[in-house]
Amino acid sequence: MTDGDGxxxxxxxxxxxxxxxxxxxxxxxxxxxxEVFGFLGPNGAGKTTTVRTLGTLIAxxxxxxxxxxxxxxxxxxxxxxxxxxxxxxxxGLYDRLSVAENLECFAELFEVPDPSDRIERALRSVNLTDxxxxxxxxxxxxxxxxxxxxxxxxxxxxVLFLDEPTAGLDPVASREVHELIADLGRxxxxxxxxxxxxEEAERLCDRVxxxxxxxxxxxRPNELRDRLFSSAVTVRTVDPLRDPDGVxxxxxxxxxxxxxxDGAYVVAVSKGDVAAPAITRALVAAGADVLSIGxxxxxxxxxxxxxxxxxxxxSPV
Amino acid sequence: xRLSRRRIRAIVRKELRTYRRSASIVAAMAIIPLVFMVQPLxxxxxxxxxxxxxxxxxxxxxxxxxxxALVPAALAAYAVVGERQQGTLEPVLGxxxxxxxxxxGKALAVLVPAVAVSYLVFGVFLALVGLFAxxxxxxxxxxxPDIAAQVxxxxxxxxxxxxxxxxxxxxxxxxxxxxxxxILASLPAIALTTxxxxxxxxxxxxxxxGLGAALLVANRIGWRLVSALFDRERLIVGTKG
Numbered sequence: 274m275t276d277g278d279g280x281x282x283x284x285x286x287x288x289x290x291x292x293x294x295x296x297x298x299x300x301x302x303x304x305x306x307x308e309v310f311g312f313l314g315p316n317g318a319g320k321t322t323t324v325r326t327l328g329t330l331i332a333x334x335x336x337x338x339x340x341x342x343x344x345x346x347x348x349x350x351x352x353x354x355x356x357x358x359x360x361x362x363x364x365g366l367y368d369r370l371s372v373a374e375n376l377e378c379f380a381e382l383f384e385v386p387d388p389s390d391r392i393e394r395a396l397r398s399v400n401l402t403d404x405x406x407x408x409x410x411x412x413x414x415x416x417x418x419x420x421x422x423x424x425x426x427x428x429x430x431x432v433l434f435l436d437e438p439t440a441g442l443d444p445v446a447s448r449e450v451h452e453l454i455a456d457l458g459r460x461x462x463x464x465x466x467x468x469x470x471x472e473e474a475e476r477l478c479d480r481v482x483x484x485x486x487x488x489x490x491x492x493r494p495n496e497l498r499d500r501l502f503s504s505a506v507t508v509r510t511v512d513p514l515r516d517p518d519g520v521x522x523x524x525x526x527x528x529x530x531x532x533x534x535d536g537a538y539v540v541a542v543s544k545g546d547v548a549a550p551a552i553t554r555a556l557v558a559a560g561a562d563v564l565s566i567g568x569x570x571x572x573x574x575x576x577x578x579x580x581x582x583x584x585x586x587x588s589p590v
Numbered sequence: 591x592r593l594s595r596r597r598i599r600a601i602v603r604k605e606l607r608t609y610r611r612s613a614s615i616v617a618a619m620a621i622i623p624l625v626f627m628v629q630p631l632x633x634x635x636x637x638x639x640x641x642x643x644x645x646x647x648x649x650x651x652x653x654x655x656x657x658x659a660l661v662p663a664a665l666a667a668y669a670v671v672g673e674r675q676q677g678t679l680e681p682v683l684g685x686x687x688x689x690x691x692x693x694x695g696k697a698l699a700v701l702v703p704a705v706a707v708s709y710l711v712f713g714v715f716l717a718l719v720g721l722f723a724x725x726x727x728x729x730x731x732x733x734x735p736d737i738a739a740q741v742x743x744x745x746x747x748x749x750x751x752x753x754x755x756x757x758x759x760x761x762x763x764x765x766x767x768x769x770x771x772x773i774l775a776s777l778p779a780i781a782l783t784t785x786x787x788x789x790x791x792x793x794x795x796x797x798x799x800g801l802g803a804a805l806l807v808a809n810r811i812g813w814r815l816v817s818a819l820f821d822r823e824r825l826i827v828g829t830k831g
Binding site: 291322325328330331332351352354355358361363364365366367368369370374378381382383384421424 | 594596597599600601603604607608611612676677678679680681682683684685686687688822823826827
């Protein structure tokens with residue numbers, strides 16, 4: 274279910290204060306149904322508290338939100354929790370119970386129809402069918418995380434909150450979780466993913482927000498890059514150009530250039546698709562032996578570090 | 591407010607499974623009743639038939655009501671703070687379960703084994719007294735009204751002890767502190783039943799009806815009160831916003 278505006282999850286000026294300490298403030302966003310939304314930030318930025326607030330586990334101090342189309346309010350807690358699922362950072366499994374018994378308990382708490390079938394499907398989706406009868410206390414961290422994910426899938430939630438789902442997992446286990454999240458996103462589940470693993474967010478999320486107590490930015494990863502960094506074309510030649518200014522200056526879309534080592538140039542451009550062919554033609558006309566030419570890419574990590582760095586300069590901790 | 595039997599049943603089943611697989615819980619549930627049974631058995635077996643007249647003036651069997659007052663205290667005290675410390679409370683609170691359902695499920699899961707153990711020990715005690723005590727002593731000790739009082743007051747006292755333990759558990763920050771406080775809190779109920787058993791407080795029908803009604807009301811209020819004390823936010827983040 275979505276609200277009247279077609280959003281699965283929205284927040285407007287949401288904030289949470291514990292006594293004198295502000296956990297997070299002024300968080301606003303709108304997430305479309307089926308969107309995978311990344312919520313990035315350093316430790317202590319307020320990501321988990323935001324998830325707990327949207328998941329009706331704690332009450333906001335300021336602002337408003339709708340979750341699965343329902344206004345976030347104490348009286349709507351049960352109805353909201355019927356439509357969402359939260360996978361906390363620590364799995365929180367009952368160690369003395371088997372995997373299947375853990376899932377059975379939660380299937381009953383969500384009052385899912387045909388729990389046996391749902392448990393089997395959830396176990397299959399996380400590749401744990403053969404471990405169904407193992408006590409959870411005997412499982413590795415990666416397997417426990419997968420059980421927690423299976424538990425979150427039991428109720429076929431409209432909105433799935435994943436709080437650091439790959440924290441502490443090895444690369445293989447992380448990759449499996451990534452594939453599962455990507456599959457869920459494709460199947461239309463709205464996913465709110467908190468992480469500080471930027472490659473994870475870049476790989477999985479349609480849009481990301483960066484939080485450091487307050488929300489610093491929101492957008493698609495490539496939009497954030499464009500917003501923060503000017504486009505550039507990198508050029509490498511066998512020998513240094515004799516007159517680089519003569520080659521680059523005045524070309525369409527070129528705003529400036531700088532040398533970045535022997536035979537290496539970074540050309541600032543307004544539009545890469547216009548400037549790159551012009552630069553290539555100019556280099557050939559100048560008789561340069563071109564080794565490579567390409568648009569330079571800034572990773573989401575660079576965007577993140579730039580924003581967090583700026584934020585720390587403005588408000589030193 | 592509609593309570594979901596299915597969710598309550600899920601909590602009961604999960605708790606009972608956990609108890610069954612925990613050696614320390616099983617041991618705690620077995621040791622306390624044994625202590626309560628062995629000491630009076632030894633005293634009863636040592637009595638001669640001449641003591642029967644003195645016994646008939648008292649209600650020694652009611653001493654066994656200490657079992658339902660004490661056995662559930664430690665388990666109930668663990669119920670909330672234990673889950674909180676193990677990190678299993680947050681996922682449960684993320685489901686549609688209401689506080690009232692969670693607490694009722696946990697209370698029933700403690701009540702069922704506590705009452706079963708109390709009845710079992712009481713039954714064994716009666717059987718051993720009937721078989722091995724002097725005949726006059728057995729007849730003076732085993733009386734219909736005392737047995738009826740034991741049967742009726744066992745679940746009432748156990749429930750009271752559970753709600754006191756749960757109230758402590760929702761506010762405590764440490765399992766051991768919660769269990770110690772809960773056992774301490776169950777002592778007044780044990781003192782009351784002991785004073786009645788020894789005849790210091792006369793055991794009358796009026797007293798039984800009054801106490802029974804008071805416990806029924808107290809248990810009903812206890813459930814609502816503990817539900818009101820159950821602050822999800824404080825239990826998850828350790829502080830109140």
